[in-house]
Amino acid sequence: MNILGKRYWYFALSLLVILPGMVLIALNGLPLSIDFTGGSILEVRFAGETPAPADVVAVYESLGVKDAQVQTTGTGTVQIRSSFLSEASGEEDTGETATSTAVQAALREEFGELTVERFDSVGPSIGRQVTQRAALAVAIAALAVVFYITYTFRGLEHAFRYGVIAIVAMIHDVAVVMSITALGGQFWGWQVDALFLTALLTVIGFSVQDKIVVFDRIRENSNVYRRLPYETLANHSIIQTLQRSINTQLMTVEFMLLALALFGGITLREFAVILLIGLFSGTYSSIFIAAPILVVWEKQEWKTWFRRKEETQTI
Amino acid sequence: MRNLSSRLILIAVIVALAAWIDFSTELKIPNPITGQTLWRRDVSPKLGLDLRGGLQVVLEADLPEGTEISNEQMETARLILENRTNALGVNESVLQVAGSNRIVGEFPGVADPDEVKATLGQTGRLEFVDFGFLPIAAGTVVQTDVEGGEATDLNNLPTDPTTPIIYHTVMTGDKIETALVSTSQLGEYYIAFTLTSEGAAIFGEHTSTHTEQYLGIVLDKVVISAPTIGSAITSGEGVIEGGFTADSANALAIQLRYGSLPIPFKVVESRVVGPTLGQDSLQKSLVAGLVGIIVVFLFMGIFYRVPGVLADFAIIIYALIAFAVFKYFHFTLTLAGVAGFLLSTGAALDANILIFERMKEELRAGRTLRTAVDLGWTRAWSSIRDSNLATIITSVILFWFGSTFGATIVKGFALTLALGVGISLFTAILVTRTLLNLVLKFIKPGTENPKWFGI
Numbered sequence: 213m214n215i216l217g218k219r220y221w222y223f224a225l226s227l228l229v230i231l232p233g234m235v236l237i238a239l240n241g242l243p244l245s246i247d248f249t250g251g252s253i254l255e256v257r258f259a260g261e262t263p264a265p266a267d268v269v270a271v272y273e274s275l276g277v278k279d280a281q282v283q284t285t286g287t288g289t290v291q292i293r294s295s296f297l298s299e300a301s302g303e304e305d306t307g308e309t310a311t312s313t314a315v316q317a318a319l320r321e322e323f324g325e326l327t328v329e330r331f332d333s334v335g336p337s338i339g340r341q342v343t344q345r346a347a348l349a350v351a352i353a354a355l356a357v358v359f360y361i362t363y364t365f366r367g368l369e370h371a372f373r374y375g376v377i378a379i380v381a382m383i384h385d386v387a388v389v390m391s392i393t394a395l396g397g398q399f400w401g402w403q404v405d406a407l408f409l410t411a412l413l414t415v416i417g418f419s420v421q422d423k424i425v426v427f428d429r430i431r432e433n434s435n436v437y438r439r440l441p442y443e444t445l446a447n448h449s450i451i452q453t454l455q456r457s458i459n460t461q462l463m464t465v466e467f468m469l470l471a472l473a474l475f476g477g478i479t480l481r482e483f484a485v486i487l488l489i490g491l492f493s494g495t496y497s498s499i500f501i502a503a504p505i506l507v508v509w510e511k512q513e514w515k516t517w518f519r520r521k522e523e524t525q526t527i
Numbered sequence: 528m529r530n531l532s533s534r535l536i537l538i539a540v541i542v543a544l545a546a547w548i549d550f551s552t553e554l555k556i557p558n559p560i561t562g563q564t565l566w567r568r569d570v571s572p573k574l575g576l577d578l579r580g581g582l583q584v585v586l587e588a589d590l591p592e593g594t595e596i597s598n599e600q601m602e603t604a605r606l607i608l609e610n611r612t613n614a615l616g617v618n619e620s621v622l623q624v625a626g627s628n629r630i631v632g633e634f635p636g637v638a639d640p641d642e643v644k645a646t647l648g649q650t651g652r653l654e655f656v657d658f659g660f661l662p663i664a665a666g667t668v669v670q671t672d673v674e675g676g677e678a679t680d681l682n683n684l685p686t687d688p689t690t691p692i693i694y695h696t697v698m699t700g701d702k703i704e705t706a707l708v709s710t711s712q713l714g715e716y717y718i719a720f721t722l723t724s725e726g727a728a729i730f731g732e733h734t735s736t737h738t739e740q741y742l743g744i745v746l747d748k749v750v751i752s753a754p755t756i757g758s759a760i761t762s763g764e765g766v767i768e769g770g771f772t773a774d775s776a777n778a779l780a781i782q783l784r785y786g787s788l789p790i791p792f793k794v795v796e797s798r799v800v801g802p803t804l805g806q807d808s809l810q811k812s813l814v815a816g817l818v819g820i821i822v823v824f825l826f827m828g829i830f831y832r833v834p835g836v837l838a839d840f841a842i843i844i845y846a847l848i849a850f851a852v853f854k855y856f857h858f859t860l861t862l863a864g865v866a867g868f869l870l871s872t873g874a875a876l877d878a879n880i881l882i883f884e885r886m887k888e889e890l891r892a893g894r895t896l897r898t899a900v901d902l903g904w905t906r907a908w909s910s911i912r913d914s915n916l917a918t919i920i921t922s923v924i925l926f927w928f929g930s931t932f933g934a935t936i937v938k939g940f941a942l943t944l945a946l947g948v949g950i951s952l953f954t955a956i957l958v959t960r961t962l963l964n965l966v967l968k969f970i971k972p973g974t975e976n977p978k979w980f981g982i
Contacts, residue, residue, distance in 0.1 A: 255804075287807075312797075313641050329804045331640070335587070335795035349928035353921045360920055364913050410863050410940045414870065417921040417944065421874075421914040425881065428910035456877075456884045459830065464823045464880075465873035471819030472866060477811035479577070479804075479862060487870070 216447045219504035226384060226501060233391020236398055242390070243397030245405035246334045248343050252297040252312070255330040256319065257289045263323045268292060271318050285478070289329050297333055346409055350416060354379050357420050361427070368431055373509055378423040381502040385419045386412065388493040389486060396482075407483045415490030418465075422457070422498045429453050430506070442510045446503050454499070461495040531968070534961040542844055545851035570854040573619075574635070575861030578809045580802030581635035582643055586792040588628040596628055600790055603781055605630055608647055608792075625930065630792065640799045647794070653700025653782065657681070657733070658741035658753055667750045669743070671696045694743070697733045702726030706783035708776045716776040717768035720783060727763025735759035746782055808862055816869045827876065831883050833979045834963060838879040841958040845875050849950050858942060867940045871947020874918070878955035881907040890980060896970070900963060911955070915948050922948070 246253055265282035272280035272294060280294040297312040312333060320326060358375035365371040389412055396402035429449035437445060466488060473484035508514070548554065552571040555564050576583050586608075588596055601624045608630065609622045620634045634643055656671055659681030663669065670693045672678040678695035679685065685692075706720040722730055733742075734756050743753045754767050767779070824842075827835035849868065853860060886903030894902065922945035929938025 255801075257801075327801060328640075328799055329801035331797070331799035333797045345928060349924055353924040356920050356924065357917055360917060361913075364916075407863060413921070413925050414867070414940070414944070417918050417925075418874070420917045420921065421877075424914040424917055425910045428913060432906070432909070452888070453884075456880055459884070460873070460877040460880045463826050463830075464876045465870060467822050467826070468816070468819035468869050468873050471815045471822065472812065472869065474815070475811060475818055476815035477808045479808045480812055480815075480866060483863075483866065487866075 213451055215450055216443055216504055216507055222500035222504060230387045230391045233394040236394040242394060242404050243402060245403035247405045250296050250334050252294050252333040255289050255291045256326045256328055258323055259325040262290060271322050275314060275318060296335055365431055374427050377502050377505050378420055381423055381497040382416055382419045384497045384501050385415055385490060385493045389415055389490045392489050402482055408486060411483050411486040414487060415494055418491055419494035422494050423502050426453050426498045426503060443507045446507055450499050450503050457495050461491060465491055531964055538958055538961060545847040548851035548854050549847055572854055573857055573859045575859045576633055576635055576800055577862045578805045579635055580800045580805040582637050582640040583798045584632045584644060584794055585796035586630045587795040589791040589793040596790060604790055644794060652747060654745045655697045656743040656745050657695045657697055658743045660740055662741060663743060663750055663753050665750050665752055668748055669694055669745060669750060698726055698729045703783055706780045708780050716771040716773055717766050718776055718780050719766050722763040731761035751782055752779055812865050833966060834883050837962045838959055840962060841954045842872055842875055844958050845950055845954040849947060852946060863940045864943045867943035868947060871944055874948060875951030878911045878951060879959055881911055915952055918948050919945055
């Protein structure tokens with residue numbers, strides 16, 4: 213079975229998945245939740261009849277909050293997103309923003325008794341920092357992984373390559389997740405929140421783990437079959453680890469996530485779906501992205517990219 | 528094989544210990560002779576706010592950007608806030624310093640989040656209050672005239688005991704310049720304080736006319752100490768002494784210095800989760816986890832046969848140990864943590880699958896069962912080690928990210944992931960291997976059926 217021979221097809225397939233999402237992100241940005249942008253989510257359950265969204269918005273507007281968005285959830289609660297509601301802090305009253313207590317009191321007065329299921333309120337400054345720190349954490353983690361792989365594969369020629377390619381493939385997985393999330397945001401109202409961040413970080417962790425298993429096989433085989441051309445060697449290694457990749461990733465991890473997505477409550481559904489896609493992409497990219505790039509790098513194929521087609525095919 | 532039986536005993540001991548922690552809420556070792564408890568530890572499961580409902584607040588120092596804030600100041604502020612919220616009677620509240628300028632407070636199961644937030648938002652006020660000759664115990668809540676109102680004449684107390692006494696505030700805590708703990712020649716602790724010039728004048732006048740009387744030190748209307756005035760203090764420098772331990776003297780000195788919070792804070796993030804939403808999520812994710820695990824167990828048994836079933840056993844042991852570790856070290860289980868835990872069982876299986884695939888390869892290459900088992904292990908080890916180490920590196924960095932930032936979700940997830948990876952290495956190496964060797968003992972060489980190993 214020659215997997216690596218069709219390597220440019222896989223690159224094209226990945227681009228096909230990544231590009232539409234990237235275009236969406238370029239146009240609209242990521243659908244960021246209040247965890248990053250700052251703002252408030254108030255989720256309440258009304259004891260009496262659930263009021264119409266427009267009436268709830270009217271209550272917010274009467275308090276000077278102009279950007280309230282109301283959504284009824286599947287479980288009969290009402291979710292209201294708005295700009296940051298400041299806290300009732302005894303003495304100081306900034307006078308600019310309505311406090312959460314004022315909003316709740318007004319809702320009670322208008323629609324009767326209610327219980328607060330959830331109230332999240334994030335100041336604008338904190339969200340910006342979450343994004344920065346997360347990017348920093350990922351960058352540091354990536355760097356640490358490159359060094360670790362370079363160190364542990366030091367017996368191989370060009371050990372540094374393996375580290376760099378593991379990270380390139382990881383970026384591929386992040387891009388796939390981002391793209392799907394952007395599409396999800398467009399069509400199903402998905403939002404990028406702290407849980408999404410956790411899912412993304414997990415994808416990164418497992419993606420690297422998966423690459424190392426494949427690279428490890430190349431490392432072992434290169435000691436055994438010294439005469440084989442690199443492409444054959446890499447191809448052979450992929451096929452040897454294929455069964456394991458399918459069993460670990462698809463049969464166990466993905467089953468677990470599928471169960472979480474199907475039965476695990478609304479709070480975890482998006483999280484599970486994103487992990488499902490991300491971890492699948494992680495397995496896919498070990499075989500169809502990381503290993504092919506290794507071959508491209510080894511053969512320095514970019515030298516022939518811009519020549520006539522026949523020449524590239526004779527390799 | 529002596530090695531095998533000692534391994535089996537080790538596994539049995541660990542499993543028994545884990546099961547003991549898993550199925551009890553408190554560990555106790557009684558002295559067999561006297562019946563007294565020698566050692567105890569609370570191991571009741573700690574559920575995160577997202578699972579049991581409650582309030583999470585992130586406070587940020589309300590100072591212009593670039594202002595230097597010392598760790599000491601943050602720790603002092605945290606202590607003061609902790610005292611305040613404890614006074615509200617919220618159980619198991621946790622306040623932690625996160626990063627250089629934030630404090631994260633978690634209050635599980637609070638009924639009135641607004642009250643907690645208001646209490647946190649207050650600026651504490653330290654007052655020196657004239658108690659006359661009345662000895663008032665620390666911890667008493669008193670009323671003072673600092674916000675206005677007329678002080679009660681202490682020489683002419685109202686006869687009706689229901690009439691509240693309003694004490695006169697001599698001065699407020701902002702007139703204290705320094706307060707330090709020292710020891711006398713006899714080794715007794717005392718607090719030496721200095722006052723601002725304005726404070727020295729007020730204090731000098733009061734102490735010269737009220738010697739032998741009590742001067743109450745009151746923080747947020749709660750008496751923290753009420754020393755008697757020994758002699759007039761007109762120099763602006765005085766000492767408070769009498770029965771201090773190192774800790775109590777230090778605590779009082781800190782309160783004198785920072786009676787009001789050393790730094791002002793504002794609420795930058797707050798999350799309230801209703802109790803029903805949390806329980807619902809917990810139940811659903813547990814059901815989901817159970818379904819997922821059963822499917823995975825079946826898969827392992829069908830695909831890998833004997834080793835697969837052994838791996839299932841190993842995973843059960845893995846889950847027992849992991850849960851015991853969570854309970855013993857009081858890790859808080861969050862929703863993301865539960866998800867991380869479920870995922871880590873998948874990762875725990877990965878080690879087994881790597882080994883079994885290797886074993887099958889060796890079997891197909893015509894090796895005997897025993898050799899295949901041994902080779903499977905040695906050959907798969909490098910990839911298991913390297914891939915799991917990479918995951919541990921990532922989770923350590925994520926943990927650091929979560930704790931410096933107060934992002935408890937990320938922190939909980941990283942912790943469960945790292946622990947899961949660590950424990951899974953242990954179970955794959957020790958448990959599955961030992962069980963497999965045990966099974967091999969019962970198979971006579973030459974009679975093994977490759978079908979049992981999924982070939």
